[in-house]
Amino acid sequence: MVTPPPFMRHRGKVAALPRANVDTDQIVPKQFLKGVERTGFAASLFFDWRANPDFELNRPAAQGATILLTGPNFGCGSSREHAVWALAQYGFRAIIAPSFADIFTANCYRNGVLPVRLPAGEVDILMRNASRGSYELVVDLAELRVTDEQGFSTSFSADAYGRELLLRGLDEIGRTLLEEPSIAAYERSHP
Amino acid sequence: MTTLFDRVWDAHVVKQLADGVALLYVDLHLVHEVTSPQAFAGLRREGRRVRRPERTLATVDHNVPTGERAVAVADPVAALQLDTLGTNARDFGVELFDLTSPGQGIVHVIGPELGATQPGMVIVCGDSHTSTHGAFGAFALGIGTSEVEHVLATQCIVLSKPKNLEARITGSRAPGVSAKDLILALIGKIGTAGAAGHVIEYTGDAIRALSMEERMTVCNMSIEAGARAGMIAPDEVTFAYLKDRPRAPTGQSWKSGVERWRALRSDPGAHYDTQVQLDASQVGPQVTWGTTPGMVADIGGRVPDPAKLPEPEREAAQRALEYMGLVPGTRLEGIPIDRVFLGSCTNARIEDLRAAANVVRGRHVASRVRALVVPGSQRVKAQAEQEGLDRVFREAGFEWRNAGCSMCLGMNADVLGAGERCAATSNRNFEGRQGRGGRTHLMSPVMAAAAAIEGRLVDVRAW
Numbered sequence: 240m241v242t243p244p245p246f247m248r249h250r251g252k253v254a255a256l257p258r259a260n261v262d263t264d265q266i267v268p269k270q271f272l273k274g275v276e277r278t279g280f281a282a283s284l285f286f287d288w289r290a291n292p293d294f295e296l297n298r299p300a301a302q303g304a305t306i307l308l309t310g311p312n313f314g315c316g317s318s319r320e321h322a323v324w325a326l327a328q329y330g331f332r333a334i335i336a337p338s339f340a341d342i343f344t345a346n347c348y349r350n351g352v353l354p355v356r357l358p359a360g361e362v363d364i365l366m367r368n369a370s371r372g373s374y375e376l377v378v379d380l381a382e383l384r385v386t387d388e389q390g391f392s393t394s395f396s397a398d399a400y401g402r403e404l405l406l407r408g409l410d411e412i413g414r415t416l417l418e419e420p421s422i423a424a425y426e427r428s429h430p
Numbered sequence: 431m432t433t434l435f436d437r438v439w440d441a442h443v444v445k446q447l448a449d450g451v452a453l454l455y456v457d458l459h460l461v462h463e464v465t466s467p468q469a470f471a472g473l474r475r476e477g478r479r480v481r482r483p484e485r486t487l488a489t490v491d492h493n494v495p496t497g498e499r500a501v502a503v504a505d506p507v508a509a510l511q512l513d514t515l516g517t518n519a520r521d522f523g524v525e526l527f528d529l530t531s532p533g534q535g536i537v538h539v540i541g542p543e544l545g546a547t548q549p550g551m552v553i554v555c556g557d558s559h560t561s562t563h564g565a566f567g568a569f570a571l572g573i574g575t576s577e578v579e580h581v582l583a584t585q586c587i588v589l590s591k592p593k594n595l596e597a598r599i600t601g602s603r604a605p606g607v608s609a610k611d612l613i614l615a616l617i618g619k620i621g622t623a624g625a626a627g628h629v630i631e632y633t634g635d636a637i638r639a640l641s642m643e644e645r646m647t648v649c650n651m652s653i654e655a656g657a658r659a660g661m662i663a664p665d666e667v668t669f670a671y672l673k674d675r676p677r678a679p680t681g682q683s684w685k686s687g688v689e690r691w692r693a694l695r696s697d698p699g700a701h702y703d704t705q706v707q708l709d710a711s712q713v714g715p716q717v718t719w720g721t722t723p724g725m726v727a728d729i730g731g732r733v734p735d736p737a738k739l740p741e742p743e744r745e746a747a748q749r750a751l752e753y754m755g756l757v758p759g760t761r762l763e764g765i766p767i768d769r770v771f772l773g774s775c776t777n778a779r780i781e782d783l784r785a786a787a788n789v790v791r792g793r794h795v796a797s798r799v800r801a802l803v804v805p806g807s808q809r810v811k812a813q814a815e816q817e818g819l820d821r822v823f824r825e826a827g828f829e830w831r832n833a834g835c836s837m838c839l840g841m842n843a844d845v846l847g848a849g850e851r852c853a854a855t856s857n858r859n860f861e862g863r864q865g866r867g868g869r870t871h872l873m874s875p876v877m878a879a880a881a882a883i884e885g886r887l888v889d890v891r892a893w
């Protein structure tokens with residue numbers, strides 16, 4: 240693992256991708272999975288969709304975005320962590336959606352990317368705000384709040400363990416290895 | 431009042447880390463070439479070892495060519511990935527079924543085939559269809575590469591405990607209706623996120639009536655309903671399947687194993703957070719029409735009109751139909767196809783090949799169709815050849831290949847061209863899954879076989 244930097248609070252530009260069920264095959268198509276490295280995935284992000292000049296991330300307003308705003312069940316399908324590597328290396332630090340797929344969420348926590356789950360109605364409001372042009376949000380993991388400068392403010396909940404991984408930028412393996420006595424004891428009682 | 435899943439979970443807690451979060455012991459870690467290189471590289475960088483190599487099994491499946499095994503892998507990038515797994519397996523002492531091995535195959539086919547997959551285990555793999563192994567009453571889930579590294583180093587995984595969902599499937603299936611149809615119908619009913627955050631336990635007489643391979647088909651697609659895993663309580667069918675497999679226990683430990691495994695069931699009246707029901711007798715052969723497995727209908731149905739769908743589904747359906755090149759109201763039966771793919775961890779086991787062979791025997795693939803059979807493992811392939819199924823397929827005009835994931839995800843040379851329409855027995859019909867611009871219709875092996883012969887989607891029941 241590469242221990243990601245801690246995530247406390249992030250202010251950034253929003254890119255809106257109003258689609259449901261964006262699967263990891265779209266996020267990183269299979270032809271980019273043949274490598275043996277964790278890097279070099281920025282260009283493969285949404286590769287097939289980006290070929291279309293009208294694709295949401297190709298729009299001028301989305302340039303330099305670090306927060307992705309999208310539809311329900313984001314990251315469904317394949318377990319490929321490459322999807323999160325690509326999002327992170329493209330520059331995304333947080334993703335806001337009504338829901339996320341489970342494996343994708345786990346992968347986010349381990350790569351310094353914050354998945355923020357907000358009710359569909361609030362995501363709609365943010366989508367409308369983002370559609371008016373350049374739009375910024377502040378995502379605060381310490382306070383568990385999403386805010387903008389026009390007065391939008393809401394709270395969100397986060398998985399306690401995932402939050403700790405993100406906030407502290409933890410080396411998860413190093414931490415588990417500290418549990419060696421418990422692991423060894425388990426192994427002794429379950430030969 | 432404990433569920434099957436709770437039992438398996440409780441038996442594997444090494445330490446409770448926080449409320450609902452546990453360090454869980456992993457009994458079996460399956461590894462393949464695509465999601466492991468970065469994990470092994472991480473171990474090397476940190477000077478760590480694989481804690482339990484004997485509980486780790488590796489194979490090559492995702493990017494392997496399915497043509498002649500004697501020929502070198504043409505794609506240099508894929509070849510490097512395959513070599514890397516070879517080096518990693520050697521350096522870290524992990525058993526590997528490589529391209530030359532008679533035991534090579536899709537990771538979710540070979541685990542059960544070896545008898546390495548056993549009831550009550552916690553099984554992980556850097557692959558979402560690890561849910562397949564839940565058919566044996568194991569808690570089996572897909573994980574990311576960072577977690578793969580974590581499991582290699584610690585033989586444990588940190589998990590927030592998912593909730594319990596009971597999918598009760600009752601009634602008897604009509605002839606021509608497969609396990610694949612049951613699971614597609616269930617996903618159609620609850621949606622692709624319908625089981626998110628849950629482990630599905632499949633119960634009911636329709637599940638009990640399934641063979642072991644059919645149960646694997648059902649559990650395989652749990653992830654397409656968004657589930658963390660799928661499980662079926664083990665029974666005599668499970669034990670009969672496992673007995674005498676190479677890695678299954680023998681002698682006294684087989685007897686005590688079976689005794690232990692019999693206790694792996696949910697208590698009557700156990701609490702499930704969510705419950706859904708499906709009447710198997712009402713399910714016909716299913717075909718997907720869109721770009722998620724939840725966009726599915728009975729073969730007797732029509733392509734839906736997005737305008738008539740509820741708001742949240744409308745836009746996605748519109749996009750899907752555009753991608754699929756389909757017009758609302760079109761009857762599914764009769765849609766012409768270009769390609770047929772019989773394969774994948776969902777439906778490329780020996781029973782699948784037998785069922786499909788029975789449909790094509792003595793017939794020929796339609797002239798405009800190119801059809802492919804890719805057995806799930808080299809052992810499945812050998813078994814099929816022993817039964818003469820390869821001849822049946824070849825004489826009918828199918829290509830007969832070596833084992834791998836192949837056109838399920840098109841990482842090797844087996845891909846759809848843009849606009850090509852494929853009847854596939856795999857599990858994902860996402861945009862571009864089988865090749866950029868390719869159009870996938872998911873269905874059962876017998877439905878795909880019949881489609882190959884007719885050159886269009888047909889109702890296998892009327893055949």
Ligand code: SF4
Nearest residue numbers: 559774775835838839
């Ligand atoms: S056959 Fe398809 S779904 Fe199964 S493991 Fe291979 S790529 Fe994944």
